[in-house]
Amino acid sequence: MGNKRLVQGNEACVEGALKAGARFFAGYPITPSTEIAELMAEKLPLVGGVFMQMEDEIASIATIIGASIAGAKALTATSGPGFSLMQENLGFAAMTEVPLVVVNVTRGGPSTGTPTKASQGDFMQARWGCHGDHPVIVLAPSSVQEVYDLTITAFNMAEKYMVPVVLLYDEVVGHLREGVKLASSQAVIDREMPTVSPSEYLPYATGDGLIPKLAPFGSGYRYHMSGLSHDETGFPTSNPATIEKLLIRLNDKIEKNRKDIIKYKAYDLDDAQVIFLAYGSPVRSALQVQKEARARGEKVGLIQLKTLWPFPHELLADVFAATKADFIIPELSLGQLADEVSKSVPQAKITRVNRNDGALITPAQLEQALKGVL
Numbered sequence: 001m002g003n004k005r006l007v008q009g010n011e012a013c014v015e016g017a018l019k020a021g022a023r024f025f026a027g028y029p030i031t032p033s034t035e036i037a038e039l040m041a042e043k044l045p046l047v048g049g050v051f052m053q054m055e056d057e058i059a060s061i062a063t064i065i066g067a068s069i070a071g072a073k074a075l076t077a078t079s080g081p082g083f084s085l086m087q088e089n090l091g092f093a094a095m096t097e098v099p100l101v102v103v104n105v106t107r108g109g110p111s112t113g114t115p116t117k118a119s120q121g122d123f124m125q126a127r128w129g130c131h132g133d134h135p136v137i138v139l140a141p142s143s144v145q146e147v148y149d150l151t152i153t154a155f156n157m158a159e160k161y162m163v164p165v166v167l168l169y170d171e172v173v174g175h176l177r178e179g180v181k182l183a184s185s186q187a188v189i190d191r192e193m194p195t196v197s198p199s200e201y202l203p204y205a206t207g208d209g210l211i212p213k214l215a216p217f218g219s220g221y222r223y224h225m226s227g228l229s230h231d232e233t234g235f236p237t238s239n240p241a242t243i244e245k246l247l248i249r250l251n252d253k254i255e256k257n258r259k260d261i262i263k264y265k266a267y268d269l270d271d272a273q274v275i276f277l278a279y280g281s282p283v284r285s286a287l288q289v290q291k292e293a294r295a296r297g298e299k300v301g302l303i304q305l306k307t308l309w310p311f312p313h314e315l316l317a318d319v320f321a322a323t324k325a326d327f328i329i330p331e332l333s334l335g336q337l338a339d340e341v342s343k344s345v346p347q348a349k350i351t352r353v354n355r356n357d358g359a360l361i362t363p364a365q366l367e368q369a370l371k372g373v374l
Contacts, residue, residue, distance in 0.1 A: 016151030057082035071216030117358025272301030
């Protein structure tokens with residue numbers, strides 16, 4: 001093992017959050033994310049942080065918004081039913097540009113569903129759960145090491161772009177134990193602070209840029225914050241031009257930085273005739289089948305998505321233009337990812353391998369799908 005530790009996925013999330021500088025957690029226990037709350041309760045006080053047990057998920061996200069406004073790096077953790085309850089306040093955080101991280105360890109649904117089984121049915125909700133045109137970043141690890149690494153990335157992106165970031169991984173990844181190197185070469189990013197005096201300060205003035213510099217409450221800068229459409233002062237406005245400018249800027253700060261935000265891993269795409277496309281735990285089965293197929297001389301590639309939103313439409317369109325490959329898309333839902341891929345490459349043949357019964361997609365299932373395509 002060397003300098004690695006045997007770590008559970010949810011534990012890796014906690015270690016990554018602490019490494020990124022998280023010092024506040026508020027949450028309500030829910031399977032299969034509860035270990036995150038338990039470990040945060042144990043570890044945060046040791047580094048001068050604060051853990052709060054909340055009465056429900058609505059209170060949880062409201063509390064971390066308050067902590068972030070006060071200057072703390074903050075997170076909460078939940079699963080599908082709790083994530084549903086958080087949507088209104090996720091929209092508030094997007095509108096007010098409050099950086100925070102929400103970890104959604106997904107389970108079967110709808111409703112209470114299957115609490116102890118894996119699912120990827122929250123894929124579309126992670127992007128479109130809030131009403132209105134709102135910015136969002138969603139990251140998706142497929143291994144315990146990636147949980148650690150992408151948790152740090154989630155905090156960095158939240159602070160850099162002043163936006164809520166969702167870390168989305170399924171129950172299998174959350175409860176898996178693997179050897180993990182709890183060290184990162186990523187530089188920790190902190191939000192930028194105002195460079196003008198309090199008397200000159202406009203909280204939502206961005207100049208030629210897209211990202212505001214929000215001073216922590218209590219630091220001497222007084223300003224208004226509202227979920228209503230607002231101008232540069234933070235006060236509500238009904239001016240159509242100001243509203244449009246605000247909403248375009250909120251979304252442009254993500255859309256114009258897609259190259260920085262979108263992360264993926266590609267395997268053997270140059271000559272691929274068939275490409276597996278997956279995120280989360282199905283990547284693990286797909287990678288095994290892809291490697292075995294290559295060993296047999298079959299021209300099979302794999303794209304692992306680490307960023308789900310913004311969705312990498314350009315990447316998939318470029319790959320298809322270069323290869324004209326067929327896609328095999330395994331996912332633990334009825335096909336939410338495949339539906340989005342079809343927008344990127346409408347001409348491509350897409351084979352769907354779906355499970356929504358809580359069980360894993362096995363290499364044997366993907367081998368069978370591959371035989372049907374080659």
